[in-house]
Amino acid sequence: MLTLNVPDMSCDHCVSTIERAVKATDSAAVVVVDLSSHIVSIETDRPPADITAAIEAVGYTVASPAGH
Numbered sequence: 001m002l003t004l005n006v007p008d009m010s011c012d013h014c015v016s017t018i019e020r021a022v023k024a025t026d027s028a029a030v031v032v033v034d035l036s037s038h039i040v041s042i043e044t045d046r047p048p049a050d051i052t053a054a055i056e057a058v059g060y061t062v063a064s065p066a067g068h
Contacts, residue, residue, distance in 0.1 A: 002042045002051060005063040009038050017058050025054040 006018065015033045022031050022042055029051075030043040042051055052062045 002044060002048050004040045004042070004052065004055070005038055006040050006055060006060050007038050007063055008060045009033070009035060009040075011035075014060070018055055018060060021054040021058045022051055025050055 006014075009015065009018065012035075015035055018033065018040060019031045022029050022040075022044070026044045026046045028044075029046070032041040033039070034041075040055070044051060055062050
């Protein structure tokens with residue numbers, strides 16, 4: 001499970017955009033977003049760098065992974 005901090009997320013539209021970006025990279029990914037804490041948890045077989053790049057490509061900052 002990949003856990004990322006996405007501090008720029010502020011609304012449901014942000015959540016949808018991030019979910020679509022992750023799914024475009026890995027259609028089988030399971031994405032769970034906690035908007036209040038800005039945490040995105042992703043179950044994926046893709047490398048973390050690919051997922052991070054996909055989220056950044058749609059305009060969001062990915063801070064250091066949650067808990068690090």
